[in-house]
Amino acid sequence: MIPFIATALVAFVLYLILTAGSGSFGLWSPVELGMGVLVSCVTAAISRSFFISDTGYRMANPLRWVRFAVYICVPFFLEMARANLDVAYRVITGNIRPGIVRIAPGLKTDFGVLMLANSITLTPGTLTVGVDEATNDLFVHMIHIGMGDEKKEIFESADLFSIFPLTDWIRRIAE
Amino acid sequence: MIADLLILACVGIGLLFNTLGIIGILRFPDVYTRLHAETKTTTFGTIFLAAAVVVYGVSRLLESGDGQYLTLSVHTVVALLALAVTNATGAHAIARAAHRSGQAPSPAVIDRYLEEEA
């Protein structure tokens, strides 16, 4: 029951954001509100088991949301900007030395691994290719591996993110 | 006036990165390196194009007080979030599928994933 209500609430809030300014009842028209309730209940009935997959409800804590917002706006965005300048440079010069390496971030939750995988994909010259589900190790395709670095068995996350320790940020948000 | 300059700058940066992304797709040697060019640069470029629209919406809102410009900005931000999340996950899915279908990264100095699967 709790997964159903939580999913329906999130869907309903999203619906309200998208239909704001439609009428006289507050910001919304009564028809939109009614449809919103209906649609979010249907959505929740279908997708509750994907949306909330573990029963810890760690992410219900608003402090984690605040950290998440700060994470997206400051360290993640700066790393992403640097990544783009780097890739832009490699597009122009064609100077690449690609390969797939293994990193062991030591994250325990699915959401944490998802966030790290997506962060890696959008940041410096790295792309998550696969996950070792037993240990939550990630296989990362790097567009440029430093000379001699390919001999390392396991890469540290500091090798991937040079400005901010993103793995530590994700650990604080998701675990 | 400042808003116009900001919009022009955002559109310029956005188009520049999108162009680099497409050049990367055409130029890079294998599917993984092409994915690098595709996901990162086109997502980043589109963020800037959307930022230009948000700046436009906010500046018009302050000028005219018309609520529809606020709606435009909010919807653009939602579209951007949808795009950023789905692009990263989609790139991951394509890379994994390419690797599973037996396409090795070429050129590559190392491939730990292949050693793992073998």
Added chain:
Amino acid sequence: MTDIWTGAVVVLGILILLAMIRLVLGPTVPDRVVALDAVNTLTVAAMILLAVIYRQIVFVDVAIVYALLSFVGTLYIAKSVGGELGQ
């Protein structure tokens, strides 16, 4: 002011055509999917800009739905290429 937006959409259109070169050339299916994904992203960007030009906010809503649906399409093709369907 409209000139900036129109020009940007024209440039995006040209980029989409260039991405289609890779879509046609291939050589493998994943390469084509990458090109298709780039076309989708640029289409979403173009739709957002067209919403400004034509003053129709509904274009942005269409862009949201297009982004999500094209994601589903990409995932489906990826699953198919990876041989993970029908198990």
